[in-house]
Amino acid sequence: MNVRKLLFAAMAVMLSLPAAAQVPDNVVEVGILPGWREADGRHIAGLSIRLAPGWKTYWRAPGDGGIPPIFDWSGSSNVRAVGVHYPVPEVFRVNGVRSIGYVEHVLFPLMIDTRDAAAGIRLNGVVELGVCQEICIPVSFEVSADLGSVGQSSPALIAALEDRAREGGAMRCEVSPIADGLRVTVETDMPPMGADEIAVIEASESGLWISEAETRRSGGTLWAEVEMVPPTAKPFALARANVRLTVLAGGEAVEITGCR
Structure with missing residues (x-):
């Protein structure tokens, strides 16, 4: 751990x-x-x-x-x-x-x-x-x-x-099992919001531990990756429609819910 x-x-x-x-x-x-x-x-x-x-x-x-x-x-x-x-x-x-x-x-x-x-x-x-x-x-x-x-x-x-997040565009998800849960990588087309931008990924399953997102960019494309660990510490079925990405920077936010 x-x-x-x-x-x-x-x-x-x-x-x-x-x-x-x-x-x-x-x-x-x-x-x-x-x-x-x-x-x-x-x-x-x-x-x-x-x-x-x-x-x-x-x-x-x-x-x-x-x-x-x-x-x-x-x-x-x-x-x-x-x-x-x-x-x-x-x-x-x-x-x-x-x-x-x-x-x-x-x-x-x-x-x-x-x-x-x-x-x-x-x-x-x-x-x-x-x-x-x-x-x-x-x-x-x-x-x-x-x-x-x-x-x-x-x-x-x-x-x-x-005082709310702006709605973003579409989001794509790649989900793979790890020993105690899932690794989830999301990808979306979004202009950079600033040097201080961070990404937060949430899911609807109860009791999840979700790691701090690691992010990278290529121009206007953003990738963010997290690990998700449920109370059972095993891989699980992720409700992709409820995955939520929020990008924060400079007092502003962009939010996308649901990925394919």
């Missing part, structure tokens, strides 16, 4: 630790922006996470140095499903370890599908986050809000919705 896999295992252990006694006072403030109801019955709200100066939290694919957020909305009323939109994150490197996330504040738009479009919503959630300064701490919060059937527009929430 290499160093990155050991780091992944260490993060998994951290997530099992009790959080309430570990987080210093006044480090994290979590709240719900009520937002508005759309004509199709979907409600747009926001989850605001505000951190003390110098602290950060993480993107959905945080890298080996971060802890991904987990959201549980199962205790809500008049809610069919909740989608979380992730604004474009920043990339950090500390002692040679890369992580991806947000400094001091992030607003996650929530796309809430209702059961009854004309009725109010009782939104109850459990939010689990990793927050870091010099060390990383897993924390858990309960949030709740009553959301009316109308609501009103919010400039901050509109800005967070617009």
Whole structure:
């Protein structure tokens, strides 16, 4: 098992630790922006996470140095499903370890599908986050809000919705077995985004460890390669339609989902 896999295992252990006694006072403030109801019955709200100066939290694919957020909305009323939109994150490197996330504040738009479009919503959630300064701490919060059937527009929430990855073109995948999983290489035609560009590859299978992508370019063609290791530590059937490539650089992002 290499160093990155050991780091992944260490993060998994951290997530099992009790959080309430570990987080210093006044480090994290979590709240719900009520937002508005759309004509199709979907409600747009926001989850605001505000951190003390110098602290950060993480993107959905945080890298080996971060802890991904987990959201549980199962205790809500008049809610069919909740989608979380992730604004474009920043990339950090500390002692040679890369992580991806947000400094001091992030607003996650929530796309809430209702059961009854004309009725109010009782939104109850459990939010689990990793927050870091010099060390990383897993924390858990309960949030709740009553959301009316109308609501009103919010400039901050509109800005967070617009802070999104651009859609890229087609992506090709080459998948080969390795001793404990798969090696996946993706190829796409995409103009260079800058000297600081990085690629992140995600998959829908649960419990996967995915290595940091190794990238190379030839003009406008980008290749990115990762290893994927499931909990069984064996090769597995990859759902190619759900493979997602995100390329980050200079505060911008391009995203492609699905490969052939």
